[in-house]
Amino acid sequence: MKAIASVVAVAALAFAGQALAGDVTVTLTGVQAKxxxxxxxxxxxxxxxxxxxxxGTKAPATAGDMTVTIKDVAAGDYAVVVMHDEDSNFQMAMADNGMPKEGWSMSGSPSMTSKPTFDEVKVAVPAEGASVTEAMVYPN
Structure with a gap:
């Protein structure tokens, strides 16, 4: 009987955890063929x-619009930060002037006239998950 109670308790916790986590779908527009x-x-x-x-997640870059899904995200505030890692080295290539050399995107589409703050770009993710669409930005 104790074993059955333990299994029920573990199952209840597992289902409770699933109810508190949803998927976040991120659609990126304007991905370049790089x-x-x-x-x-x-x-x-x-x-x-x-x-x-x-x-986090990664996906092969697909020119145009692409969608990725991050599974089982706990409810809370997050910044969505995206990098088009053209050389697949997991590092943002930077120009001498400190600006990115690879494509990027961030929730809230901040301007790059100054460093964005978390409060400017945060997205509230409820327990059922969220969908975000952002445009990619590429250097000239």
């Missing part, structure tokens, strides 16, 4: 603009 892969990350406030993320 090869490589697209890296999509969801960053919490303390991770923002750092080389870490709460969730």
């Amino acid at each position: 090869g490589g892969q697209v890296l999509v990350s969801l960053q919490k406030r303390d991770q923002f603009m750092q080389p870490t993320a709460a969730y």
Whole structure:
């Protein structure tokens, strides 16, 4: 009987965890045919603009519009940060002036006249998940 109660308790926790996590679907528009892969990350406030993320995925870059899904994301506020990693080295190539040399995108489509803040770009993800559409930005 104790074993059955334990199984029921574990199953209840598993289903409760699933109810609190949804999928986040990110649609990127204007992806250029430059090869490589697209890296999509969801960053919490303390991770923002750092080389870490709460969730992430990668997919081969597909010219035009492409959609990726990050599964089982806990409810909360996240910044969606995207990099078109043309050379697949998991690093943003930077120009001498400090500007990105590879394509990128961020939730809220911030201008690059100044460094964005987390509050400017955060997306509230409810327990049932969310969908976000953002345009890719490429250097001239």
